[in-house]
Amino acid sequence: MGVIHVEGVSKIYNPDKIPVTALQGVSLTIEAGEFTAIVGPSGSGKTTLLNVIGGLDRPTSGRVAVGGHEITGLSDNELIDFRKEHIGFVFQAYNLIPVLTARENVSFVMLLQNRPAAEREARTQELLAAVGLEDQIDKRPAELSGGQQQRVAVARALAPKPAFILADEPTANLDSHSASNLLDIMARLNEEEGVTFLFSTHDQRVIDRARRVITLVDGAIARDEYRS
Amino acid sequence: MIYLMAWRNIWRNPTRSRVVILAIALGIWAALFMSGFATGMMRNYIQNAITNVVSHIQIHHPEYQADNNVRYTIPGADSLRKTLLAIPEVKAVSVRTLVNGMIASSQTARGVQVKAITPGEEATVGLSADKIVEGDFFAEDRKNNLLMSKKLADRLHVALRSKVVLTFQDLGGNITSAAFRITGLYAIGDEPFEEGHVFVRRQDLNRLLVADLTDSLNVEQHLAHEIALLLSTPDQVDPVQAELQKRLPGLRIETYREVAPDLRLYESQVQSVSWVYLIVIMLALVFGIINTMLMTVLERYKELGMLMAIGMNKWRVFRMIMLETLFLSLAGAPLGLLLGWGTITFLGHRGLDLSRFSDALAQFGMSNVVYFAVPQETYAQAVFILVCTAFLASLYPAWKAIRLRPVEAIRRI
Known part of the structure; x- marks a missing residue:
């Protein structure tokens, strides 16, 4: 079994009123160390699939297992704890905590895990250096560019040592240079440290870097392509 | 860090926070002023009664x-x-x-x-x-x-x-x-x-x-x-x-409280009147604080969703909103206490001249000048009631915050 195992997942919004099918019978397995992009037109169910895999949303049917643990039956609080320990998130709009500095944003997730202060500080320094922000650690998000904020978001996502990182349109708000820079960092982390990345994206630059591309059309997998 | 976040969060909209802090400070000041006035009136009455009528102790057959x-x-x-x-x-x-x-x-x-x-x-x-x-x-x-x-x-x-x-x-x-x-x-x-x-x-x-x-x-x-x-x-x-x-x-030895039971009643009221004023004013403030914190929560709906998405559990979110409310409320306390103390000290020394009401005051055995006084414990009472107020005011916004579903909150872009 891979790090992510999705089996027959369907998601229907408003099942009692005007049902909207976002996912229908999606099954896939993501192995550790993959650098995978989920692509497809708007409304094809990319973000819904990521949300279901990340435990942010519950499937209408089917099951999702992460690292061998089935998450579909967990309560809200259990899901929060599960996400904290096993999943890193990178959002399209960065979604950093505006009142905390880059250092504090990265450290915060480890604080939620009750990691010791010394470990938090060391890992924060290490991660911010890895994303090239060692000289910006005490700046708040408003003082950083979009690209820098997204790099802080990547460092934050990596901080709890998750099983994989879910990145929902991570380059959508970035200029070409920042997007390229961010992708370089993610690719390096994937190759050198074996971090598993799962993207939902429209961005051709991301698709070009992905080693596996899953195409969703109308909530179903239309193509699953591995690249060398 | 949750304490740090809570403290910084209240300064994200400094104007709004300052208005609430000022309202709280004025509320405390008003409560202390009213308490000082009432206590001064009562002490005035008691002192007049002791001096002119009953003295401290009376001895009789x-x-x-x-x-x-x-x-x-x-x-x-x-x-x-x-x-x-x-x-x-x-x-x-x-x-x-x-x-x-x-x-x-x-x-x-x-x-x-x-x-x-x-x-x-x-x-x-x-x-x-x-x-x-x-x-x-x-x-x-x-x-x-x-x-x-x-x-x-x-x-x-x-x-x-x-x-x-x-x-x-x-x-x-x-x-x-x-x-x-x-x-x-x-x-x-x-x-x-x-x-x-x-x-x-x-x-x-x-x-x-x-x-x-x-x-x-x-x-x-x-x-x-x-x-x-x-x-x-x-x-x-x-x-x-x-x-x-x-x-x-x-012989029968009686204190002024026994000779004139109304003085005992007045003395006991001195202690309770401060509570009454503080509670009434703070109850009015509760709604202002709830309104502000509710706006804060609704404005940060997406951010709170993100915090839950990355692993901040509901209890921690609840605690953070409560801390923000507490900090916001307590930030106004020193100013209110200082203003109140200053006013009480000034009017305790100079007195408030109510000679235009001298006829009415005389009917109750009071003199024209009321010297404000507040028992020391009233200042502690004010802080205690403020903390209770903040706690009460934080419950609804904090409850509202933990009711959100991260996936819906994050979708609000």
């Missing part, structure tokens, strides 16, 4: 207070006075002879209590020359001089130097009358007392009370119904009472 019979005298009152004055806590002592009777002018008559005093003693305990608004304080060394209040003089249609007749029962049980000349009019700012009390020299009243007795001279010199004590500070009332009761088991 055990039966006297029950029916005010003139036969219930204090044996050896004058020598007892000397003993009492030797007690360090006792500042002054006045021995009084009291009778209830009728005062009649040429036009009308009223029931009064006649307080027969030795002017030199009484001036240190109760009525003194500075309360005389017309005439003098027994300056003439003639017999049967009488002091009455200006109010009573008006009621009786008499003036200074007029003659009035006092009628009362003497020690022999006979009704006796004597004419007295009004040589002074007093005003103490306590209408009920003023309309019901006249003062004469003790020797004059004693002579009339014992006129029919065979051993009249001996009785006359020592006749007394009341010994009034003024202490150095009111705090000593209870221990001195206990000590005197031990030393004088045959």
Whole structure:
């Protein structure tokens, strides 16, 4: 079994009123160390699939297992704890905590895990250096560019040592240079440290870097392509 | 870090936070002001009552207070006075002879209590020359001089130097009358007392009370119904009472609270009135704080969703919103307390002149200037109630925050 195992997942919004099918019978397995992009037109169910895999949303049917643990039956609080320990998130709009500095944003997730202060500080320094922000650690998000904020978001996502990182349109708000820079960092982390990345994206630059591309059309997998 | 986040979060919209902080500070100030005013009024009333009417401690024959019979005298009152004055806590002592009777002018008559005093003693305990608004304080060394209040003089249609007749029962049980000349009019700012009390020299009243007795001279010199004590500070009332009761088991020793139960009620109200003002004002503030925190939560819906998405559990989110509310509320506390303390100190020293309401105040035995006072514990009460207010005000916004679903919150881009 891979790090992510999705089996027959369907998601229907408003099942009692005007049902909207976002996912229908999606099954896939993501192995550790993959650098995978989920692509497809708007409304094809990319973000819904990521949300279901990340435990942010519950499937209408089917099951999702992460690292061998089935998450579909967990309560809200259990899901929060599960996400904290096993999943890193990178959002399209960065979604950093505006009142905390880059250092504090990265450290915060480890604080939620009750990691010791010394470990938090060391890992924060290490991660911010890895994303090239060692000289910006005490700046708040408003003082950083979009690209820098997204790099802080990547460092934050990596901080709890998750099983994989879910990145929902991570380059959508970035200029070409920042997007390229961010992708370089993610690719390096994937190759050198074996971090598993799962993207939902429209961005051709991301698709070009992905080693596996899953195409969703109308909530179903239309193509699953591995690249060398 | 949650504390740090909570503190920084309240300054994300500084104008809004400052408005709330200012409202809280003004709320605390208003509560302290009201409490200071009410406490000042009550203390004013109590102090006036002690000074002019009841003194700190009164000593009577055990039966006297029950029916005010003139036969219930204090044996050896004058020598007892000397003993009492030797007690360090006792500042002054006045021995009084009291009778209830009728005062009649040429036009009308009223029931009064006649307080027969030795002017030199009484001036240190109760009525003194500075309360005389017309005439003098027994300056003439003639017999049967009488002091009455200006109010009573008006009621009786008499003036200074007029003659009035006092009628009362003497020690022999006979009704006796004597004419007295009004040589002074007093005003103490306590209408009920003023309309019901006249003062004469003790020797004059004693002579009339014992006129029919065979051993009249001996009785006359020592006749007394009341010994009034003024202490150095009111705090000593209870221990001195206990000590005197031990030393004088045959007499009834009462504090001003027992003599005038309304004073005990007022004293207990001093403590509760601060709570009432604080609670009422803070209840009004609760809604302002809830509104602000609710706006804060709704504005940060997406951010709160993100926090839950990355692993901040609901209890931590709840706690963070509660802390923000608490910090916001407590930020206003020092300013409010400082403003309140400053106002109380200033008005406690200078007093608030309410002379335009002097007639109304006099009806309640209060003087025109109210000196503000707030018990020290009121400041702690203010902080305690504020914390409770903040806690209450935080519940709904915090509950609202944890009700959100991360996936819906994050979708709000």
